[in-house]
Amino acid sequence: MFEVEVKELYRNHEKYLNQEVKVSGWIRTVRSSKSFGFIELNDGTFFKNLQIVFDEKLDNFKEIEKLPISSSITVEGKLVETPGAKQPFEVHADKIVIEGYSHSDYPLQKKKHSFEYLRTIAHLRPRSNTFSAVFRVRSVAAYAIHKFFQERGFVYVHTPIITGSDCEGAGQMFRVTTLDLNNLPRKEDGSIDFSEDFFGRETNLTVSGQLEAEVYALAFKKVYTFGPTFRAENSNTPRHASEFWMIEPEIAFADLNDYMDLAEDMVKYIISYVLENCPEEMEFFNNFIDNTLFERLNNVVNSDFARITYTEAIDLLKKSGENFQFPVEWGCDLQTEHERYITEKIFKKPVFVNNYPKDIKAFYMRLNDDGKTVAAADLLVPGVGEIIGGSQREERYDVLLNRIRELGMKEEDYWWYLELRKYGGTKHAGYGLGFERMIMYLTGMSNIRDVIPFPRTPRNAEF
RNA sequence: UCCACGGUAGCUCAAUGGUGGAGCAUCCGGCUGUUAACCGGAGGGUUGGAGGUUCGAGUCCUCUCCGUGGAGCCA
Numbered sequence: 001m002f003e004v005e006v007k008e009l010y011r012n013h014e015k016y017l018n019q020e021v022k023v024s025g026w027i028r029t030v031r032s033s034k035s036f037g038f039i040e041l042n043d044g045t046f047f048k049n050l051q052i053v054f055d056e057k058l059d060n061f062k063e064i065e066k067l068p069i070s071s072s073i074t075v076e077g078k079l080v081e082t083p084g085a086k087q088p089f090e091v092h093a094d095k096i097v098i099e100g101y102s103h104s105d106y107p108l109q110k111k112k113h114s115f116e117y118l119r120t121i122a123h124l125r126p127r128s129n130t131f132s133a134v135f136r137v138r139s140v141a142a143y144a145i146h147k148f149f150q151e152r153g154f155v156y157v158h159t160p161i162i163t164g165s166d167c168e169g170a171g172q173m174f175r176v177t178t179l180d181l182n183n184l185p186r187k188e189d190g191s192i193d194f195s196e197d198f199f200g201r202e203t204n205l206t207v208s209g210q211l212e213a214e215v216y217a218l219a220f221k222k223v224y225t226f227g228p229t230f231r232a233e234n235s236n237t238p239r240h241a242s243e244f245w246m247i248e249p250e251i252a253f254a255d256l257n258d259y260m261d262l263a264e265d266m267v268k269y270i271i272s273y274v275l276e277n278c279p280e281e282m283e284f285f286n287n288f289i290d291n292t293l294f295e296r297l298n299n300v301v302n303s304d305f306a307r308i309t310y311t312e313a314i315d316l317l318k319k320s321g322e323n324f325q326f327p328v329e330w331g332c333d334l335q336t337e338h339e340r341y342i343t344e345k346i347f348k349k350p351v352f353v354n355n356y357p358k359d360i361k362a363f364y365m366r367l368n369d370d371g372k373t374v375a376a377a378d379l380l381v382p383g384v385g386e387i388i389g390g391s392q393r394e395e396r397y398d399v400l401l402n403r404i405r406e407l408g409m410k411e412e413d414y415w416w417y418l419e420l421r422k423y424g425g426t427k428h429a430g431y432g433l434g435f436e437r438m439i440m441y442l443t444g445m446s447n448i449r450d451v452i453p454f455p456r457t458p459r460n461a462e463f
Numbered sequence: 464u465c466c467a468c469g470g471u472a473g474c475u476c477a478a479u480g481g482u483g484g485a486g487c488a489u490c491c492g493g494c495u496g497u498u499a500a501c502c503g504g505a506g507g508g509u510u511g512g513a514g515g516u517u518c519g520a521g522u523c524c525u526c527u528c529c530g531u532g533g534a535g536c537c538a
Contacts, residue, residue: 031497038497051498068489086498109474109488110499116530117474172536208538233536234464246538325534336534389538434538447531459529 007046032065047280051090072099133281144273155220159209172232173204205230217250224249238447243456250430259429290444306351343380365391390431397421
């Protein structure tokens with residue numbers, strides 16, 4: 001008797017043919033007649049189900065026949081082939097032990113549910129086909145990312161979740177405090193006295209690990225972070241979450257082109273790895289979620305990403321003759337409609353747009369020789385929009401300090417960041433990849449709430 | 464935060480201002496190879512909430528809550 005998992009059965013079924021096997025799992029459906037029936041069993045190890053055939057020879061036949069969906073059972077029986085049937089093989093049960101009963105009000109039915117409804121049962125949705133596929137792909141993609149960087153000698157750095165600096169100065173942050181909100185300590189001028197808070201100063205949840213990653217890049221040369229980040233923006237869109245995961249590589253002795261080369265390799269690597277290691281899940285997405293998925297992903301893997309400057313992008317948009325809601329002018333940030341037009345209509349593949357005007361980008365981006373633009377690049381992909389944002393960092397102490405002062409930022413908050421430029425500073429570059437956006441691109445899922453297990457969005461932190 | 468649309472049975476959706484329905488699910492029965500099984504029967508409703516107009520409101524009006532899509536912000 002083999003105690004075996006369903007994935008193993010599908011991968012090596014010859015080994016178990018006509019053998020006694022023992023499998024535990026949850027019932028997806030039961031179909032029964034007077035004296036026999038069929039169970040679709042899913043044991044969580046594989047996207048597909050295992051068909052169990054049971055008949056009245058079992059002393060608990062009547063009870064098995066009436067088990068509600070999602071009851072858990074252990075089955076012992078013989079694995080036999082089923083030529084010509086939908087499934088390649090099935091188990092003829094000699095014994096079925098009921099591990100745990102479900103209930104007739106189990107909310108997941110044997111039919112399509114809307115994703116909106118499934119979000120309200122986030123504790124049960126991983127048992128559905130779509131979410132079973134999404135979260136297995138998510139896991140495999142995370143592994144692919146680690147594998148990609150580790151194979152290239154990158155050091156994985158754990159940057160802090162609780163931070164004392166407000167990093168890029170971009171985005172509302174979530175405050176971290178242990179102060180009694182009903183009885184706040186006040187200074188003489190009436191403002192809150194954070195010296196009495198847990199850390200003796202104001203602290204927040206991180207919005208990016210980039211500044212800390214730069215610290216480690218200037219010690220280890222090639223590093224990456226992969227962890228949760230938090231934005232308290234009141235963003236209500238299918239592409240934003242308040243808590244999301246980000247990958248942020250940072251490389252010393254590298255410039256903007258090195259960053260774009262690395263990012264392009266990484267995206268192709270992740271796609272190839274997932275296609276190879278999740279064939280059943282990807283097949284499902286291509287059939288039921290987005291039937292252009294394979295075509296799109298293969299196109300990305302097999303093509304060179306386009307690279308254009310911001311200035312060229314503006315020209316292309318102006319020449320397009322398209323009537324945009326937001327007029328195109330050099331100096332304006334690209335709107336969603338512009339980004340989509342560039343990547344979906346003009347190039348029909350991923351596009352790096354680089355060298356943006358300095359006034360629409362962050363303080364740490366390296367000023368180009370023209371004095372107007374910075375060495376930044378965003379990767380735009382069809383369907384999702386921006387999935388990567390990155391830049392070469394300003395390594396010149398004076399230029400960086402000028403930028404900080406110009407923007408009215410507090411110089412003293414960045415003392416350690418500035419010191420990196422003082423002690424052996426060198427050119428370096430890095431980027432941030434939104435992990436959930438990558439998953440959306442990989443699966444064709446159109447809402448970020450459906451690619452993160454327990455989504456946090458404005459007014460929603462149930463579960 | 465702004466704009467648009469929506470909220471009716473457990474789920475997905477119907478219902479001209481005039482008796483709130485269907486499919487699926489659930490429960491009961493039938494069926495010897497099903498696979499979104501099939502066939503027959505039954506139960507199931509404060510129409511998101513509050514107020515208003517009307518002889519009469521699921522339907523019209525006001526407010527509010529929630530959801531979805533688009534925009535802004537970004538990853």
